[in-house]
Amino acid sequence: MENYKEALTPMPTNCYMDADTTGVVVDQTNYRGLIGSLLYLTASRPNIMFVVCLCARFQSNRNESHLKAAKRILKYLKGTSIVGLWYPSHSPIQLIGYFDSDFAGCKLDRKSTSGTCHLLGSSLISWHNKKQACVALSIAEAEYIVVGSYCA
Incomplete structure (x- = not known):
């Protein structure tokens, strides 16, 4: 995915993922491996938590549309590699x-x-x-x- 264009958001605003029963079924091992890696990454990138968990709901019933959504998360991560959590030392305790x-x-x-x-x-x-x-x-x-x- 090195030549792919970066995405501005991890999921389009008009996208509603559902159980796609008519799509082409994708390889279970690759999809679960991708979702597992993204779930591991959510520890330091909470901004992708919702969309990763949304994709994880369809691990047993995964289709091409679900893989496309997971790949969009990767495109988003490619464009936001410098984004992360920041804990300043001078912050008030509130x-x-x-x-x-x-x-x-x-x-x-x-x-x-x-x-x-x-x-x-x-x-x-x-x-x-x-x-x-x-x-x-x-x-x-x-x-x-x-x-x-x-x-x-």
């Missing part, structure tokens, strides 16, 4: 937390996705992104679910 959720973001089962992050001063120290366990019936309910998990 704990700040943020949370958010979408409403019925998964097109397969209509479950919402929740995300939280914690900063100590200006440094990211913890993040969490997970599909919610139950189906929310409104945006407010999806937000209540993420608030409960955030407080826990």
